[in-house]
Amino acid sequence: MSHLKLRGVVAALVAANMVAACGGGGDDAPPSATAQTTTAQTTTAAMPDAVRMTWFGITNWHYQIGDLGVMLDGEVSFPATTPSPAMVTRAYNALKTHGSVDVMLVGHVHPDHSVSMPEWMKQTGKHAYAPQAVCDAAVKYGVPASQCTAIHGGEKFQLSPYVAMRVVRWVHSVSCGVFDTGTDGANGGGPSTYGFLFTVQTKTKQLTWFVHDSGAGGAELLTNRIENGQDFGAPLSNLAAAMKDAKIDNFELWVPGPESRTVQQARVIVPVYGVKYFIPHHIDERASSTGPFNLLTGPQYLYSKADFPKLTSFLASNNVAEFIPINYMDAWSYDPTGVKALDNTDAKALLGLPASGPGPMPLGPNPRLGTGTLECPED
Secondary structure (H helix, E strand, O other): OOHHHHHHHHHHHHHHHHHHHOOOOOOOOOOOOOOOOEEOOOOOOOOOOOEEEEEOOEOOEEEEEOOEEEEEOOOOOOOOOOOOHHHHHHHHHHHHHHOOOOEEEOOEOOOOOOOOHHHHHHHHOOEEEEOHHHHHHHHHOOOOHHHEEEOOOOOEEEEEOOEEEEEEEOOOOEEOOEEOOOOOOEOOOOOOEEEEEEEEEOOOOEEEEEEEOOOOOOHHHHOOOEEOOEEOOOHHHHHHHHHHHHOOOOOOEEEOOOOOOHHHHHHHHHHHHOOOEEOOOOEOOOOEOOEOOOOOOOOOOOOOHHHOHHHHHHHHHOOOEEOOOOOOOEEEEEEOOEEEEEOOHHHHHOOOOOOOOOOOOOOOOOOOOOOOOOOOOOO
């Protein structure tokens, strides 16, 4: 399906799926965002004036929103089957230079996203919102069951009086023209995958961003996700439902992953939701010839605009400002005036990383280059 046809059918598909996405589809419908509203136990009292955003590899993010610290994924052990307590401690200490970890999220169950979460839960003592399998793994690891809430899509969590997070059922990936094989009883598209729509109220403006730690672009964004006979809606209709529940028409900042086929997503999401700022992630998780992911050596390769000519051209034509991660612990401020880079020298020093630029490990090429999967011919 061409991107013009794809964009043309978005409105009709969203309308057709809105009832199911909003919880009006009977016993098998996804949970209603409103019905699932939960107030998290936080101590945040002051209204924030900005969000400090720190990337520390793969899809690892830390958001310091006033007194509230939110972490996504936090995988520091890849490839591994068990967490590394020592590496979690190193990462945690670095993040604490400019904030706290009060709430944790996991977008999907894969070893480059979810293995370390039980250790994060143990070291922080804080609550996680994650797929059921992550909660189950945490209990086996010795974490109290009450410390993890399983997500299914459609929930709203009020993390503080000023910060709301809505869970958006998304899709993991697709090859060039072919759905990933389903791994959890689903109709293709890989494991159960979730994005997170944030709204943050400041004194002068509401800040909005959507982050998903995986996801491809194309017809699968319009395909209802069926798992074990239960219809969880199509990704775009689920996002539309979350937007409607939040009473917003656009979100300013978009943080998508993985690297592949992002242009297909952009052709729909950017114009429909008025995206102004773009930060790509899902970078540098692959164990290349130089070794596995290592938070202490810096990235093995970088995101290069030259590797994504169609996406780069599309974003430029729509006046979307790009902010590209270069090294672990790169940080930005997102406030009512926009997005700008921040110095994070002190946090980087705790991990042996340079104050600016990549390193200390020499960079290599993106291992997906030449595979034809970064941007497929049909893109």
